[in-house]
Amino acid sequence: MVQLTNLTFAYHHAAPVFANFDWQAADGEAWAVLGPSGCGKSTLLYLLAGLRQATGGKIEIGGEILRQPRPRTGLILQDYGLLPWMTAVANINLGLEIRRFYGPDGKHAPDDDDLADHAGRVAYWMERLRLTPHADKYPAQLSGGQRQRVAIARTLALNPDLLLMDEPFSSLDAPTRESLQKLTLDLRREQRLTTVIVTHSIEEAAVLGKKILLLKQPPNETAVVIPNPGAADPDFRQQPEYFALCGRLREMMA
Amino acid sequence: MKKRGLGTAVLALLILWQLASWAVHKPILPGPVIVIQTFFNELGNGLAAHFWVSMWRVLVSMFLAVVLAAPAGLALGQSQRLNHLISPIIYLLYPIPKVVFIPIILLFFGIGNLPKIIIIFLILFFQILVLVRDSAANIEPKTILSVRSLGAGRRALFRYVYFPATLSPILTALRQSVGTAVAVLYIAELFATQKGLGYYIYLNGNTLFNYPAMYAGVIAMSLLGLGLYFAVDWLERRLCPWKFVQ
Numbered sequence: 001m002v003q004l005t006n007l008t009f010a011y012h013h014a015a016p017v018f019a020n021f022d023w024q025a026a027d028g029e030a031w032a033v034l035g036p037s038g039c040g041k042s043t044l045l046y047l048l049a050g051l052r053q054a055t056g057g058k059i060e061i062g063g064e065i066l067r068q069p070r071p072r073t074g075l076i077l078q079d080y081g082l083l084p085w086m087t088a089v090a091n092i093n094l095g096l097e098i099r100r101f102y103g104p105d106g107k108h109a110p111d112d113d114d115l116a117d118h119a120g121r122v123a124y125w126m127e128r129l130r131l132t133p134h135a136d137k138y139p140a141q142l143s144g145g146q147r148q149r150v151a152i153a154r155t156l157a158l159n160p161d162l163l164l165m166d167e168p169f170s171s172l173d174a175p176t177r178e179s180l181q182k183l184t185l186d187l188r189r190e191q192r193l194t195t196v197i198v199t200h201s202i203e204e205a206a207v208l209g210k211k212i213l214l215l216k217q218p219p220n221e222t223a224v225v226i227p228n229p230g231a232a233d234p235d236f237r238q239q240p241e242y243f244a245l246c247g248r249l250r251e252m253m254a
Numbered sequence: 255m256k257k258r259g260l261g262t263a264v265l266a267l268l269i270l271w272q273l274a275s276w277a278v279h280k281p282i283l284p285g286p287v288i289v290i291q292t293f294f295n296e297l298g299n300g301l302a303a304h305f306w307v308s309m310w311r312v313l314v315s316m317f318l319a320v321v322l323a324a325p326a327g328l329a330l331g332q333s334q335r336l337n338h339l340i341s342p343i344i345y346l347l348y349p350i351p352k353v354v355f356i357p358i359i360l361l362f363f364g365i366g367n368l369p370k371i372i373i374i375f376l377i378l379f380f381q382i383l384v385l386v387r388d389s390a391a392n393i394e395p396k397t398i399l400s401v402r403s404l405g406a407g408r409r410a411l412f413r414y415v416y417f418p419a420t421l422s423p424i425l426t427a428l429r430q431s432v433g434t435a436v437a438v439l440y441i442a443e444l445f446a447t448q449k450g451l452g453y454y455i456y457l458n459g460n461t462l463f464n465y466p467a468m469y470a471g472v473i474a475m476s477l478l479g480l481g482l483y484f485a486v487d488w489l490e491r492r493l494c495p496w497k498f499v500q
Binding site: 051069074079085086094098108109137138141154158 | 396397399400401402403404405406407409410413414415418419421422494495496499500
C-alpha cells in the first residue's frame with residue numbers, strides 16, 4: 001500500500017529530517033508512528049498525505065508515485081481541522097462538496113466517485129458516529145470529542161483506503177480519548193482501512209499500532225519497527241504484554 | 255442588544271437632553287420636543303432630500319471600498335511575497351488621517367458627489383484592506399492543510415476557506431468605520447456642495463441661526479449613522495451566524 005524508497009526530506013535551509021529512509025506498510029495494516037517532538041513524525045504524515053514533497057527518493061501509494069494529495073487518502077489533524085463557520089453537517093459534507101465542485105476528475109476526486117450517493121453517505125456517518133443530534137451545531141458548540149468525531153466522519157464519508165491521523169486525540173480527556181481510540185479500531189476493521197497514526201504518547205501507540213514505527217532525533221535513516229500484534233485485542237490495555245511493551249518503548253525513546 | 259435596553263437608553267438620553275436644555279435655557283440648546291417637531295416638519299421641507307443624498311454618498315463609498323479592498327486584502331493575505339512588497343506602503347498610508355486630503359481631493363475632483371465619495375472610500379478602503387489581509391494571513395495553516403487533504407485546490411480553497419473567512423472581517427471593518435465615515439461625510443459636505451446633511455446642519459447653525467432645524471439635522475445624521483451600524487450588525491448576524499453562538 002505505502003512504500004517509501006530512499007526518502008529524503010529537509011525543510012528549507014535545514015538539516016534533513018529523513019535521509020535515504022525506507023519503510024513500507026501493507027494493505028489493511030494499523031501503524032503507529034511514535035517519537036519525541038521534533039523527530040519528524042508529523043512531517044512523515046504530511047509527506048504521505050502529499051501535502052509536502054520529498055526532496056529525494058520516492059513515495060508510492062497504491063502502486064502510484066505520490067505527487068499531490070490523493071483523493072483516497074484521508075487526513076485527520078489534532079485541531080483546526082474543522083471550519084468554524086460551517087455546521088457539523090456542513091463540515092462532514094465538505095469533502096464531498098469539494099468533489100462536486102471539481103467533478104470526478106481523478107485529481108481532486110476519484111474518477112469512479114458516485115456523486116449521487118453523497119447525501120446518504122453523510123447521513124450514514126452522522127448516525128454511525130452519533131452526531132445526528134448535533135448536525136446544526138457549529139464547531140464552537142461541540143465538545144472536543146464531538147469535534148474529532150465530525151473530523152472522522154468527514155474523512156470517512158470520502159471512502160478512503162488510507163487514513164492518516166496526526167495526534168488526533170491528544171487534546172481530549174482520558175475517557176473520551178479511550179472511547180475514540182476504540183472507535184478507531186472498530187472503524188479500521190469495518191472499513192478495512194490502512195491506518196497510520198502519529199502520536200507522542202507511548203500508550204496510544206501501544207493501543208492503536210499493530211506495528212509501531214519509532215522515530216528518533218533527525219536525521220532518520222533506518223526504520224525501527226516494533227511488532228505489536230496484541231493491539232487488535234479490545235482488552236489489550238489490561239494485559240501484561242501491554243505494560244511490557246510500554247516499558248520497552250519508554251526505554252527505546254529515552 | 256435587547257430592544258427594551260435600547261428603548262430605555264433612548265428615553266434616558268431624551269430626559270438628560272431636556273434637563274440640560276432647561277439648565278442652559280438659551281436658544282442654542284432647544285429641548286427635544288421642539289426639535290423632534292421641527293425634525294418632522296423639516297422632513298417635507300428638504301431635510302429628507304438632504305438625508306438621501308448623504309446616505310447615497312456613504313453607501314456608494316461603502317460599496318466601492320468593499321468591492322476593491324476585500325479582493326486586494328485577500329490577495330495580500332494569501333501571497334507573502336506580494337504582502338512584503340506592498341505592506342510598507344500600506345503601513346505608511348494607513349495611519350494618515352485621510353480627512354486632511356479633503357482640500358486636495360476637492361481641487362482635483364471639483365464639486366459634486368465624487369470628491370465626497372472618494373474621501374469616505376479612502377478611509378473605509380484601508381480599514382477593510384488591513385483587516386481582510388490580516389485575517390486571510392492568519393488562517394491556521396493546519397486548516398488549509400486539512401481542507402487541501404479533502405481534495406481542495408486553489409479554487410476550492412478560495413471558495414470554501416478564504417472567502418468565508420474574510421466575510422466576517424469585512425463586516426467588522428464596516429461596523430467599526432461607519433461612525434468615522436459619517437463624521438467625515440459631515441466635514442466633506444461643508445465644502446462645495448448645497449446638498450447633504452453636513453451642508454444642512456452648517457447652513458442652519460451658522461448662517462440661518464435656526465437652531466431647532468440644526469438639531470433636526472443632527473438627529474438625521476445620527477439616524478443615518480445608527481441605521482448603517484444596525485444594518486451592518488444585522489448583515490453580520492445573517493451571514494456569520496457562527497460568531498454569535500454560545
